[in-house]
């Protein structure tokens with residue numbers, strides 16, 4: 111057996127892979143397992159012959175069940191076989207039960223969870239894999255794709271930024287990691303940063319084995335987005351949550367909650383209402399109207415903002431949710447809907463107005479602010495990555511959803527670079 115192994119390595123050194131495989135195969139046919147089966151399994155896996163590789167690793171492991179590299183390699187080959195997903199899942203769980211600090215098993219478990227729709231578990235295994243092997247560029251590219259697909263592109267680009275900065279320029283995994291980073295940037299609505307990553311991938315690998323050029327072409331041909339990706343908005347506010355109140359109220363003189371309250375008072379709106387604070391953020395608008403609420407509920411896309419709102423202890427119910435989806439899912443459940451500085455993250459307002467009409471009971475009120483652009487109709491995404499809406503677009507979207515306008519006037523809710531940002535404040539009533 112030792113002779114067979116020595117001869118196989120000799121042949122491999124001479125570049126005779128076929129010869130090495132032939133003598134290893136002959137030995138396994140005669141019953142050899144252990145290192146001979148292990149080496150042949152590695153060669154089969156390298157050639158993409160994963161069914162054979164799995165069988166051979168199984169045989170090798172029968173002689174040495176604790177052999178870490180063979181276990182990991184068997185798992186990697188199993189992951190290449192879509193028909194054997196359940197087996198991969200079981201084997202991965204077995205490895206993690208024995209070695210909870212195995213980054214490869216965490217990475218594969220993340221992929222398996224993602225495929226099974228278990229998004230939270232996928233994200234948690236992916237984060238653990240990064241923590242355990244923060245410089246493994248080849249794995250990081252895969253993990254970043256998992257996180258981006260799971261709607262968590264921010265930790266993906268962060269992890270890759272560190273690893274890419276420290277990588278050796280000749281590392282063959284580098285262009286793939288740069289492309290994975292570009293996908294993350296795209297999900298975060300950062301096309302310029304995505305383009306930089308893609309150009310870097312192309313410089314490093316002009317043969318473009320990572321597929322950077324196709325993405326770059328798509329990026330250059332793309333029109334301006336009609337909406338901001340939810341992943342971008344969530345990441346923005348998750349990172350912003352700790353300083354939101356200080357920055358908005360202190361630096362930007364943000365006053366949407368107080369201004370909405372003033373409009374409600376001016377219109378003589380009575381209290382005792384079921385209030386829903388859409389895009390509640392840290393709860394500033396909830397705070398401004400809580401004495402008008404029989405029941406105060408709120409939701410936001412950003413879990414960290416919801417955490418801050420919860421800490422105020424003024425809401426009867428809070429949840430993490432997207433605007434249109436959350437409003438549509440709770441028909442006729444509110445008398446007063448607030449959206450303070452939230453519609454600036456949406457382009458076309460018609461779907462959200464229709465959803466607002468759904469969540470309100472007959473005669474219910476919708477109080478909101480938005481940014482204003484003085485153009486005949488429509489909306490635009492400005493460089494601050496917020497949408498500004500034409501007054502005509504707001505009026506039309508409200509009318510289409512069956513709202514009548516009680517008041518709609520110009521109001522600036524914040525100062526930006528010393529200038530008041532043009533805006534609208536509105537109170538509308540459901541028919």
Ligand SMILES: C[S@@+](CC[C@H](N)C(=O)[O-])C[C@H]1O[C@@H](n2cnc3c(N)ncnc32)[C@H](O)[C@@H]1O
Pocket residue numbers: 343344347366367388389390391392393394395409410411412415431432433434449450451452455
């Ligand atoms: C500028 S903050 C305003 C927060 C709060 N309304 C206030 O007045 O302090 C905008 C909030 O809207 C949330 N948001 C933006 N787009 C959203 C969407 N599509 N669904 C749910 N929340 C959204 C953000 O996560 C953020 O917390």
